[in-house]
Structures are given as C-alpha cells and as structure tokens.
Amino acid sequence: MPKPRVFLTREIPEAGMRLVRDSCDPEIWPHEVPPSREDLLRAVRNKAGLLSLLTDPIDAEIMDAAPDLTVISNCAVGVDNIDVGAATARRIPVGNTPGVLTDATADMAFALLLAAARHIVPAVEYVRAGKWKTWNLQLLLGADLAGRTLGIVGFGRIGQAVARRAQGFALQVMYHDPGVAESPIAIPVTLERLLKEADFVSLHVPLTADTLHLINEQSLGLMKSTAVLVNTSRGAVVDHQALYHALKHGRILAAGLDVTEPEPLAVDSPLLNLPNCVVVPHLGSASRWTRNQMALLAAQNLVAGLEKRRLPNCVNPEVYD
Numbered sequence: 001m002p003k004p005r006v007f008l009t010r011e012i013p014e015a016g017m018r019l020v021r022d023s024c025d026p027e028i029w030p031h032e033v034p035p036s037r038e039d040l041l042r043a044v045r046n047k048a049g050l051l052s053l054l055t056d057p058i059d060a061e062i063m064d065a066a067p068d069l070t071v072i073s074n075c076a077v078g079v080d081n082i083d084v085g086a087a088t089a090r091r092i093p094v095g096n097t098p099g100v101l102t103d104a105t106a107d108m109a110f111a112l113l114l115a116a117a118r119h120i121v122p123a124v125e126y127v128r129a130g131k132w133k134t135w136n137l138q139l140l141l142g143a144d145l146a147g148r149t150l151g152i153v154g155f156g157r158i159g160q161a162v163a164r165r166a167q168g169f170a171l172q173v174m175y176h177d178p179g180v181a182e183s184p185i186a187i188p189v190t191l192e193r194l195l196k197e198a199d200f201v202s203l204h205v206p207l208t209a210d211t212l213h214l215i216n217e218q219s220l221g222l223m224k225s226t227a228v229l230v231n232t233s234r235g236a237v238v239d240h241q242a243l244y245h246a247l248k249h250g251r252i253l254a255a256g257l258d259v260t261e262p263e264p265l266a267v268d269s270p271l272l273n274l275p276n277c278v279v280v281p282h283l284g285s286a287s288r289w290t291r292n293q294m295a296l297l298a299a300q301n302l303v304a305g306l307e308k309r310r311l312p313n314c315v316n317p318e319v320y321d
C-alpha cells in the first residue's frame with residue numbers, strides 16, 4: 001500500500017522528520033524562505049496532508065486546491081496563519097503544538113523583559129565600541145524588578161508560566177484575561193487598570209480580530225512613562241507605529257519584541273534605530289528540546305489525520321461531531 005503523500009512547507013527537526021518519513025511520502029519545501037502562494041497551491045494539489053509553519057498562510061483557496069486534503073498540521077501553537085473556519089467547513093482537522101513551548105516562550109519573555117529593563121543591548125554595544133573606561137555610578141541605569149508590578153495580558157499556559165517566573169523575581173503580578181477568573185499567584189484586573197498600574201506589561205494573547213492592535217496609541221497612552229512592554233505573542237497585537245512614537249518620545253521606557261509586524265521586520269524599520277527597543281527574530285520557542293517536541297507533535301497530528309484518527313492536539317474538534 002503506498003504511503004500517503006504530504007507536503008511539508010519546510011524540513012522539521014529530526015524527531016518529527018523520522019515519524020513523517022516512516023508513515024508518509026513527503027515532499028519537502030527545500031528553501032529557508034517559505035513557498036510562494038503559487039508554489040503552495042501547486043504543491044498541495046495531490047497531497048493528503050499538509051504540515052505548515054506559522055509563516056505559511058493557509059486559506060480556503062489553498063484547501064480547495066487540495067481536494068484530497070485530510071489534515072493540516074501547524075508546527076506552532078498559534079494558528080492565526082490558518083483559516084480554521086474554512087478548514088472546519090471542509091471537515092479538515094487542524095492540529096497545533098501547545099504545551100511543549102510554554103516554558104521556552106516564558107523564558108524568552110523574561111529574557112526580553114530583563115534585556116529591555118537593564119539596557120543589555122546598548123550595554124553590549126558600549127563594551128564592543130571600546131567605550132568602557134571605568135566603573136561609572138551613572139552608567140546605563142535601568143529599572144528594578146523586585147517589588148514592582150508585572151501585568152500579564154492573556155493568562156493561558158504561557159502567561160501563567162511567566163507569572164511563576166515573576167515570583168522568583170519578587171514581582172507582584174496582575175493579569176487580564178476574561179477567561180481566567182482567579183489565580184493563586186496573580187490578581188485579575190481590567191485591561192485598563194493593568195496598563196495604568198503595571199511597571200512591566202507582557203503580552204500572551206493569540207492574534208484574533210479582538211486582539212489586533214490591542215496595544216495602540218490609546219493603550220500605550222495609559223501606560224506609565226517608566227513601563228516596559230514585552231511581546232512574545234504575535235507582532236500584530238501591537239500597533240508598531242504607535243509603539244515607535246511611544247518609545248521615541250519617552251511615553252514608555254522600553255520594549256522587548258520577539259514578534260513583529262510584519263515578520264521579518266524590515267531592516268530599515270525605525271524601531272531598530274531605537275536604543276530602548278530590543279528586537280529578536282521570533283525565537284520564543286527556539287530551544288533544541290522544544291523545537292524537537294513541536295516537530296514530534298506536529299508529525300503526530302499529521303499522521304493521526306492521515307489515518308483518520310483524532311488529532312492529539314486539534315484546534316477544531318467540532319469536525320468530529
């Protein structure tokens with residue numbers, strides 16, 4: 001019996017690749033940059049399974065170009081690149097990779113929080129430029145964490161993991177998430193109160209129509225002029241133009257961004273000229289163990305879909321109703 005044909009929009013780490021090769025006949029996009037729309041439309045045409053990354057927009061047209069498609073497996077927890085409604089309407093299960101990247105992403109949120117609060121990037125540049133002449137009482141003074149307040153917007157798995165880390169830094173923690181009524185380690189508050197009172201604001205919401213540009217000129221205007229904003233969720237949750245103006249004119253102290261709009265951020269983006277903005281290239285889940293586990297989960301979702309089994313992590317379980 002021939003193995004089912006699948007398209008992988010990139011090679012995935014070995015743990016997942018092994019399972020894909022054992023169970024499927026894969027075509028793998030061989031380049032670092034994502035396939036173009038035309039390439040994607042062509043590649044899915046005769047495939048029963050599609051394994052995508054968050055860089056690949058998968059919409060109704062792509063699904064309709066693949067009449068044999070029985071499963072879409074996204075190698076990410078976020079699925080904003082996929083029209084899940086269109087998949088559900090076609091009874092195609094969509095898989096994602098929750099859980100395994102919680103700690104790595106929470107670690108990155110803290111890395112960015114500390115980097116932004118303590119001017120790590122300008123400090124490294126200062127040393128590299130040979131400007132370090134002596135110990136200086138006034139040099140690159142940053143923000144303290146202990147006793148200050150961290151506001152977490154979106155209190156799911158990753159938001160809660162950030163809260164646990166905050167306890168180790170003696171931060172008070174408040175959160176905004178209408179879906180989580182209470183927590184033993186953080187106080188639920190309105191978004192307005194969080195923005196007004198938090199010294200550090202960390203974003204952990206999925207990108208949806210409701211969260212698009214949730215952080216905009218108005219919300220930045222509510223924040224303290226000493227506040228630090230951290231985004232490890234999706235770039236479009238923050239209006240970058242408004243953020244640029246807030247950082248440039250000292251309306252907030254600093255920002256740490258793992259995600260941008262668009263990705264990659266253009267090298268001439270004005271954000272990159274600001275000393276108080278740390279930008280890294282969407283590395284939240286980029287640890288070896290995590291990426292292997294994501295690949296494995298994505299492969300397991302793919303294979304389950306091909307075998308008409310329930311996906312281990314399915315974002316549209318209503319397809320099974």
Ligand code: DGY
Nearest residue numbers: 075076077078284285
């Ligand atoms: C995800 O899985 O959605 C993350 O953004 C990847 O780091």
